[in-house]
Amino acid sequence: MPDNQPFAIPANPAALFALDGHAVLALDGPDALAFAQAQFANDVTALAIGQWQWSAWLTPKGRVMAVFALLRTGEASLRLLLADADPVELGDTLRRFVFRRKLAIAARPDLHASGDFAAPTRAQGATLAGHEDTELELDYGAPELPRTLRLSTAATPRDAAAAAAWDGADLRLGLPRLPAAQREQWTPQQLGLERLRAFSVKKGCYPGQEIVARTHFLGRAKREALLLQVDASVEPGAAVSQAGQAIGSVACTAGHGPRLALAVLPLERTAEPLHIDGAIAVVVPFVDGLAR
Incomplete structure (x- = not known):
């Protein structure tokens, strides 16, 4: 790291x-x-x-x-x-x-x-x-x-x-900070909002509820949020690549120079190193305990 x-x-x-x-x-x-x-x-x-x-x-x-x-x-x-x-x-x-x-x-x-x-x-x-x-x-x-x-x-x-x-x-702590360009791009599961207990799959109807519940009960989530540290300046929307192929993208970032990046990536991927704009991206663990 x-x-x-x-x-x-x-x-x-x-x-x-x-x-x-x-x-x-x-x-x-x-x-x-x-x-x-x-x-x-x-x-x-x-x-x-x-x-x-x-x-x-x-x-x-x-x-x-x-x-x-x-x-x-x-x-x-x-x-x-x-x-x-x-x-x-x-x-x-x-x-x-x-x-x-x-x-x-x-x-x-x-x-x-x-x-x-x-x-x-x-x-x-x-x-x-x-x-x-x-x-x-x-x-x-x-x-x-x-x-x-x-x-x-x-x-x-x-x-x-x-x-x-x-x-x-x-x-x-797993709290996404979405800039305007990243809104309307991701489902709650893709952003890891279950970590915060920020949505319900049992209550009545709300916009998007059917898709959220179907993903939860049928287990169709194919992507997840990972926290990456990058020793370079990267911006939301940047592609995350592995073995030279783009496999996901950055939803939000924090920091100046070296960055933390919340990225949405496939659940199924290889063990090859991850890169963002040519810089190595290291997976770092979330801190648990922000769920309310």
Whole structure:
């Protein structure tokens, strides 16, 4: 494995640093839970007030458009914590499916996300701590890689090195960070979202549910997500080759110079070395424990 690890946590990161790419989309109203249950891939009815889960929004063909943390903050209140999607754009798209349901969908630019490479002081697992009017605390890590994410109306300082390490930690923990060009390309199974328990194969209908369930119950998944480390700069969409033949592609990356790459590759492949843009790509293990 290359010595220069792109996922290394800075020696002295700020105690709290801004996660500028993160944003919140709010669903409020008596039909908020029913709407989310019909649209999103996970079982929203399993969420108690004060809990959260990983979830995704899929196309009718079962391709992932967005991966997010779904927080239940009240009896009729849900929050989508987005790492890569524009909440205004996503909100506009979701409103097309509201029809006669009673709910309001709105971005919450007043809520700022910040990160901390330390275990939470109050939150634990899927249980939230605090209140969004002051500060919400989420357990966003694992025993081997502890992290705390906070949502607050107060902004926090920027720390570029710490924020880049956070992105790398996302990939290490199996959380895809999809750029726009990689949306609608992959099924939940291909991205390894079962690692996060981010979709349900037992609940009722939602966009893409039939394809997701068929893949699960009939065992037709032919590709999987692997975490690769590359001692070179690579970009999402780059081909992964083996023995001179392209066999898969990169869904997302993190790091500068040496990169971590989440790649989707065939389950059946040889033991030959993997390459991305001519550079050797080494398989590194995921860190378990981010499922919620």
